[in-house]
Amino acid sequence: MDxxxxxxxxxxxxxxxxxxxxxxxxxxxxxPQSDPADAQASVSNGGDSEIEKELVELKxxxxxxxxxxxxxxxxxxxxxxxxxxxxxGLPPAMQKVMFKGLLPEDKTLREIKVINGAKIMVVxxxxxxxxxxxxxxxxxxxxVKSEETKKEPLCRQKQHRKVLDKGKPDDVxxxxxxxxxxxxxxxxxxxxxxxxxKVRLTFKLEQDQLWIGTKERTEKLPMGSIKNVVSxxxxxxxxxxxxxxxxxxxxxxxxxxxxxxxxxxxxxxDTVLGKWQYF
Numbered sequence: 265m266d267x268x269x270x271x272x273x274x275x276x277x278x279x280x281x282x283x284x285x286x287x288x289x290x291x292x293x294x295x296p297q298s299d300p301a302d303a304q305a306s307v308s309n310g311g312d313s314e315i316e317k318e319l320v321e322l323k324x325x326x327x328x329x330x331x332x333x334x335x336x337x338x339x340x341x342x343x344x345x346x347x348x349x350x351x352x353g354l355p356p357a358m359q360k361v362m363f364k365g366l367l368p369e370d371k372t373l374r375e376i377k378v379i380n381g382a383k384i385m386v387v388x389x390x391x392x393x394x395x396x397x398x399x400x401x402x403x404x405x406x407x408v409k410s411e412e413t414k415k416e417p418l419c420r421q422k423q424h425r426k427v428l429d430k431g432k433p434d435d436v437x438x439x440x441x442x443x444x445x446x447x448x449x450x451x452x453x454x455x456x457x458x459x460x461x462k463v464r465l466t467f468k469l470e471q472d473q474l475w476i477g478t479k480e481r482t483e484k485l486p487m488g489s490i491k492n493v494v495s496x497x498x499x500x501x502x503x504x505x506x507x508x509x510x511x512x513x514x515x516x517x518x519x520x521x522x523x524x525x526x527x528x529x530x531x532x533x534d535t536v537l538g539k540w541q542y543f
Contacts, residue, residue: 317336317337320337321381322384336373337374339373359386360535362387363470365469365470387472417496419506446531452528464477469535473487474490493537494518495524504524
């Protein structure tokens with residue numbers, strides 16, 4: 265009996281040891297155990313999931329204010345307009361952004377070859393400025409238009425007939441009736457002015473200027489100084505327009521240009537006045 269008791273006690277001790285070992289051993293599951301090194305690697309590589317964007321340094325100039333900042337090179341012109349909006353409060357629809365011409369909204373800065381230190385010119389007025397300044401002007405323009413409808417067509421008026429009766433210039437630029445195109449990269453030439461002399465129009469977008477060139481001289485006009493632009497198709501040659509730039513407060517300051525190809529008329533108005541003038 266003593267031997268059986270000893271064996272029983274020994275068995276209890278062994279069972280106690282086995283229980284202690286089983287308590288220390290971690291539970292085995294079907295879930296793979298993560299290795300600390302792997303966990304550390306996943307943490308350190310977490311920032312690599314988003315590709316680092318290449319930035320370019322820009323200098324934006326608007327209303328005599330300068331803004332220096334970095335911007336993703338693969339962002340579009342529309343993205344840049346949103347950034348300018350956040351800096352200036354100028355809505356994208358009221359911005360005229362220029363870099364080697366009007367900035368295309370659908371192309372990236374990389375595609376139009378923007379480099380570090382590039383100067384971006386912005387022209388435009390805030391909504392408050394437009395409401396405060398342009399509302400009276402818009403009303404005045406509507407009155408002018410209503411008066412013009414009562415008058416005979418411009419091309420029949422004596423002061424214009426003496427130029428139009430000379431006929432179409434031999435070197436006039438080709439026209440595309442019913443089309444609307446962006447301004448060409450070369451000056452618009454082959455047109456007449458009021459005195460019947462040859463005139464060309466050069467749009468210096470980066471300087472926000474319109475150059476009106478004749479044989480004698482070239483007038484360099486800030487686009488902001490041009491109060492209005494009016495045009496009318498030439499009777500019998502509707503694929504060409506006669507156009508006037510208002511340089512002062514009254515119609516007496518109109519500078520007339522004849523035989524403007526119709527496909528560029530809207531682009532000229534948008535460039536000189538800015539699209540916000542039509543809101």
